Amino acid sequence: PRGSVLYSLGVSVKMNLFLFAPGIFFVWMTVLGPYRTLFHIAVCGLVQVLLGWPFLTTYPESYVAKAFELSRVFTYKWTVNLKFLPEDIFVDKRLGWLL
Known part of the structure; x- marks a missing residue:
C-alpha cells in the first residue's frame, strides 16, 4: 500500500492528482482484484482522514465547508x-x- 499512501499524500497537496483516480482504479482492479482494490481505496481514505484530523476535530464545519x-x-x-x-x-x- 506504499503507492496508495504516496498517491493520497499527493492528492492532499495538489487536488489535480485526483484526475488520475479512474486510471489507478482500473489498474488496481485489473492487477489486484476487487477486494485488494477496496483495501487500497481504504488506505487512501485513511490517509486523508489522518491528515485532516486536527482540523476536523477543531473546526469541523469550517473545514468541510471550505474543503468542498x-x-x-x-x-x-x-x-x-x-x-x-x-x-x-x-x-x-x-x-x-x-x-
Whole structure:
C-alpha cells in the first residue's frame, strides 16, 4: 500500500492528482482484484482522514465547508483549458459544482 499512501499524500497537496483516480482504479482492479482494490481505496481514505484530523476535530464545519466549496465561481480570465466555453457559462455556479 506504499503507492496508495504516496498517491493520497499527493492528492492532499495538489487536488489535480485526483484526475488520475479512474486510471489507478482500473489498474488496481485489473492487477489486484476487487477486494485488494477496496483495501487500497481504504488506505487512501485513511490517509486523508489522518491528515485532516486536527482540523476536523477543531473546526469541523469550517473545514468541510471550505474543503468542498461547491458555491465557488471560477475567474474566466485565468482559464486555459476551458476557454472554448462562453464566459456566461464558465462563471455559472453549476459549472463549478460539476467540476
